[in-house]
Amino acid sequence: MQSRLQLSLFVLRISVFVVMLFWSLSKLLDPEAAAGLFESFYYIGGMSASFINAIAVMQLAIEVAFVLGLARFWTYGFILITHGVSTLASWQQYLDPFNHMMFLAAVPMLGACLALFLLRDHDTLFSLGRKEWNRTVDRQTSVS
Numbered sequence: 001m002q003s004r005l006q007l008s009l010f011v012l013r014i015s016v017f018v019v020m021l022f023w024s025l026s027k028l029l030d031p032e033a034a035a036g037l038f039e040s041f042y043y044i045g046g047m048s049a050s051f052i053n054a055i056a057v058m059q060l061a062i063e064v065a066f067v068l069g070l071a072r073f074w075t076y077g078f079i080l081i082t083h084g085v086s087t088l089a090s091w092q093q094y095l096d097p098f099n100h101m102m103f104l105a106a107v108p109m110l111g112a113c114l115a116l117f118l119l120r121d122h123d124t125l126f127s128l129g130r131k132e133w134n135r136t137v138d139r140q141t142s143v144s
Contacts, residue, residue, distance in 0.1 A: 002122075009123035012112050017067040019109060020079060023086075024063060027056035041089040069127025072120040080113040 027034040031049035034056075039045040059082070066075040087110045093103035116123060 005119075005122055006125040009116060009119055010125040010127075012116055013067060013069070013123060016079060016083075016109065016112055016116065017063060020059070020063045020066075020083070024056045024059040027052050027059070031056075041086075069123060069129040072123065072127075072129050076113075076117045076120050080110075080117045083110055083113050 031052035034052045035047045035049070038047050038052075062075055062078050065071060066079050083106070087106040090103050090106065093100035097104055
C-alpha cells in the first residue's frame with residue numbers, strides 16, 4: 001500500500017509541476033499577455049515586462065524545488081496557494097461552465113495540490129527533501 005501511495009503522490013507532483021511549469025514559462029515568453037491577465041483576473045495593472053519576468057523566474061525556482069521534493073511544507077504550500085488564488089480569481093468563468101470548460105480543469109488540480117500538501121510527508125519517491133526537516137518545520141509552524 002505504501003509504495004502505491006508514494007507512486008500516486010509522485011505522479012501527482014509531476015502532473016502539477018508540468019501545469020505550473022507552463023504557467024511560468026508563458027509569463028517569460030509573453031510578459032505582455034501575462035500583464036493583461038494580471039489586470040483582468042487580479043485587478044493589478046501596469047506591471048512591466050521585467051517585473052513579470054522576475055515573478056516567472058521566482059516561480060520557476062520554487063517549482064523546480066517542488067518537483068524535486070525540497071522544503072515540502074514551503075514549496076507545496078506555495079503551489080497550493082498560488083493555484084488556489086488563480087482558481088478563485090477565475091470565479092466568473094465558472095458561472096458559465098459550458099463556455100469556459102478549460103477553467104474547470106483548475107478545480108481538480110486544486111484538489112491535487114491540496115492532497116499533495118496534506119500528504120507531503122508521504123511523498124518521498126524520487127524526492128530529495130529530508131523528512132526530518134519537513135517534520136521540524138511542521139512542528140514549528142503548528143505551534144505558532
